[in-house]
Amino acid sequence: MGRAGRTGRGILTATALGAGAAGLGAAGAGLAVQRRALHRLRLRPDPYAGEPFGSLRGRPVTVRTADGVRLHAEIDGEDRTDLAIVFCHGWALTQDSWHFQRRALSGLGRLVFWDQRGHGRSDGGDRAAYVLPRLAHDLAAVIEGTVPPRTPVVLVGHSMGGMTIMRFADEFPGLIGSKVIATGLVCTSSGSLAEVTLGLPVALTRATRRVLPAALRAAGAGSAVIERVRDLGRAGSMLIEDLVAFGPDAGPAAVAFTERMISGTRMDAFLGFLHSMITHEVISECGALGGAETLVIAAEHDRLTPVGHALKIAGCLPAARLEIVPSAGHMAMLERPAVVSGHLAELIGSARGSLAGRP
Secondary structure (H helix, E strand, O other): OOOOOOEOHHHHHHHHHHHOHHHHOOOOOOHHHHHHHHHHHHOOOOOOOOOOOOOOOOEEEEEEOOOOOEEEEEEEOOOOOOOEEEEEOOOOOOHHHHHHHHHHOOOOOEEEEEOOOOOOOOOOOOHHHOOHHHHHHHHHHHHHHHOOOOOOEEEEEEOHHHHHHHHHHHHOHHHEOOOEEEEEEEOOOOEOHHHOOOOOOHHHHHHHHHHHHHHHHHHHHOHHHHHHHHHHHHHHHHHHHHHHHOOOOOOHHHHHHHHHHHHOOOHHHHHHHHHHHHHOOEOOOOHHHHHOEEEEEEEOOOOEOOHHHHHHHHHHOOOOEEEEEOOOOOOHHHHOHHHHHHHHHHHHHHHHHHHHHOO
């Protein structure tokens, strides 16, 4: 369940407090202030009021990972074998975060959506496996289980989904440029997430940086208890999501939908992947992606994976195309869906054009 400068231990501290500690009812300014803030949020103009978020479904496919975890995947356009586009969602979200892109890009190929382990309709597995390197192998299993052997692939990932793609390229470099002909990385990071401040004072960020890994390990051990009480603070969690994961004028329906996805994520997966992201100083060197056409999308108001992180990825890939979505936060594909979908459609069209010269 990605949004120029609010993440790291920030994605991290604030969102963890949102879906975890908010579950304990910790709305810092008090219930009255919280109610007023929610009222203001719900009064915002909403271009997507009434949008049936999460209602789009494809043919379900069960994918088994190397360690036996059952992953839920869905295929749209199963008759297409010319090109497959595999979508990888972000931390604490589900495949339904691609709601608008699923509709806009329909007909451009075989579309594959899947829920990361511990998210959505997928099983969780061992808590020790909630680490970024594991996700690369999960993605390999999804490709094998949903894409015909001779069908080329475009990989699209948001936030932790983008990190999954970068780790996949590191683990399976021989597939980049051959099987995987293009990648789209949306609001993601190649490392140093622990340095993100979310706009908080530097001293507070440094103090948090020292204690957060141990706190997450302890919380992970008690995740079953947190799971039972997390729903008590859903309203506070929604406000934190609006602040941390969205731009300044996000519609309330998209914010509420994101909060629902987060609240449905297994707490052990939520905490485990958070710990993995902030303790990997280098998530990927990105160089392996050089064999495929790459699009890097950032968002102007992304506090979780700020624009600087996209610039770093693009700097490692001189041929990459960089696009910055204005007036959007980490959840750019829900805030500015036409812009994000348009960039992805151009990537897919370019990738398809590159196939013309292949045998």
